[in-house]
Amino acid sequence: MSLAIPRRRSAKQRLAIPRPLQGWLLPIALVVAWELLSRLGLVAPNLLPAPTTVLQTILTMARSGELFRHVGITLYRVVLGFGIGTLVATVLGALTGYSRTAHAYLDPLLQALRNIPSIAWVPLFILWLGIYESSKVTLIAVGVFFPVYLNLMSGIQGVDRKLVEVGKIYRLSQLQLVRRVFLPATLPAYLVGLRNGLGLGWMFVVAAELMGASQGLGYLLIDGQTTGRPAVIIASIVLFALLGKLTDSGLSAISQRLLYWQDSYGARG
């Protein structure tokens, strides 16, 4: 029988805030302060409207259906651009990762292109494709392409050759080697590339919509600016952040399920 006397929690322990909530202290405090200062009139409402005003704006837009229209269009662009960019990047990345000749010829070209900030292509895209959907989706696709391509290529090249040798011992054909060894071994790097690509995709949709759109969350940003309604601008910013975080969490959850076997030493998400 244990002789341990159950210890009473010290005063400090009883008041301790659980870890995950500690991070929320400062932001919540700031938001509350923001609201207070706005109410007291210390912060000009035409420059920085109160959080409650922003919330109201969002609700109004939701009720009129406007919100879903804009969110929908922006999501559509991101998803389409992400899909196209990922597809091309997967094909090229697999090619240059697996075949040394393809790598020698193609990779330097792609690396040189990578140095051009994708945004710089905007005027050219607009010139070629017009201010409509195709130029925006292309811009997003280009932005998504590079992280996915780079991560896939280096992922394939980084596959542990010792594992490949085990495949050779069991006389696996090239196709079997790819399917049973290279594919699962490359998955972690590929998923990292996808997450980075998604992040960039959101950044590029903002840029694309800022530079010429008539619908979408980015359009709302400009609209809010030209009509002098900062609440709309902030609402749009909040929604962008929310959607970006949601999609990233979704992809992160998928990654964790697919990579159940990984031995990562307390890696942070």
Added chain:
Amino acid sequence: MLYIENVHKQFDNGLLALEGIDLAIKPGEVVSLVGTSGCGKSTLLRIVAGLEFPTLGAALIDGEVITAPHPKVGLIFQEARLMPWLTVAENIQFGLKDLPRLEQQWRTEQVLQKVHLTNFAEALPRQLSGGMAQRVAIARALVTQPSMLLLDEPFSALDAFTRTQLQDHLLDIWAEDHPTLLLVTHDVEEALVLSDRIIVLRPHPGRIHRELAIELPRPRRRTSLEFQRLKEQLIGDLDLTPGLDLVKR
């Protein structure tokens, strides 16, 4: 029956790793290749495994020249080399894909019993200790029912206790079906515990320096006088004089 006839191996940078290796290994024999680093013992093993090819001469199994990994030859590396995304059972079945599922499962169960890992069939490699992982690697090699096992410093990455345990374990496994064992090791004791014959190789270039037949009855006591005497003799053969390595290079 394994024949190694006049095998030479020169690498692209001109280094002569093996010169004039002649060796005959009978079925069911346990042979160890011992030597200091650079003597070509691993290279020789890889030639027999079909992973590398001699510049001159040939290695033959049952009269056929080895040009690729042979289905009846199993290979165990220094690292376990398990696929991290497969369970223990799936790893063991890695080389069995041509067989019907029932056969695969039956063989896997049998071999898991041999290595005493029946409860770990669904575990992932990241949950295994070093010794357990190596036992899975052994199981994976055994499940194809090979007539010859090649082992490249299989226990050198493990701690001393696990090493002695696995050495004894290997002997138990060998005692059941008597496959031919060709083992590369730098651990003199390990060679003495396991082998019928010990081949000592010396580097620059890799040549056979001496063949030693071990006539002690198994199981062998590491602490017996005879054992220790053989150990001393072998260490002398390895020519571990410090500095000689550097001078020759």
Added chain:
Amino acid sequence: MQTIRRRNTFSNLTTAIPWDNIIPWVMPAALILLWQVLAQIGVINSRILPAPTEVVQAAIRLTLSGELFKHVTISAWRAVVGFLIGGSIGLFFGVLNGVSRPAELLADSSIQMVRNIPHLAMIPLVILWFGIGDEARIFLVALGVLFPIYVNTFYGIRAIDPGLIEMGRVYGLNRRQLFSQIILPGALPSMLVGLRYALGNMWLTLIVAETIAASSGIGYMAMNAREFMQTDVVVVAILLYALLGKLADSSVRWLEKVTIAWHPSQNLK
């Protein structure tokens, strides 16, 4: 020792050609050649994509008139100032949160949350606050630079092998020495990666900021040229961005070679 290899004249000749230096240039050179040919025989409309020769001519024209120099220096100045401001803030907080646990608990989550906001989305808000002047642009660049530097400095410090710090304490190093001799060099590789991202963000933000609202700078030059269908000037602008981006990247690589030559990431080829 006998050598077994036999060499013939053909293999001697082919090995003499420095293939490794030539192959990376094959694809780019082929593309530029194709571009020039297609433009000259008229398959590509020169308003859509002018021939390389025309682009070069435009570049020379702009340099001689002094326009190029003017725009480049203005853009560069904005970039540098924004970088210095954002970089120092990011560095300060990165070090603070990295070294002090209470600071991290308080501030890190907040900073991570703000990081989720696509900084480009702040542009209209910033314009509303600061107007269309240089302050707005510099503020945005600073924002884009801040987060990569913060994150990478913070993680760089956190990821240092605690065994090294323990060893430092055993040797009696005080806090300042611990920092300068162990923590700083240890965090440097990660910080330089952050620097590279920050520089990329710097150009990105500047391009968007200059494209949307500016009366000088490379972005303005590009958008203006687009209005007047001067595609050759647009391409010059894109190449300028590429050049500046490459320059920034190369200077970071040089910095890496000089300060962290010991790191495994620096392949000593």
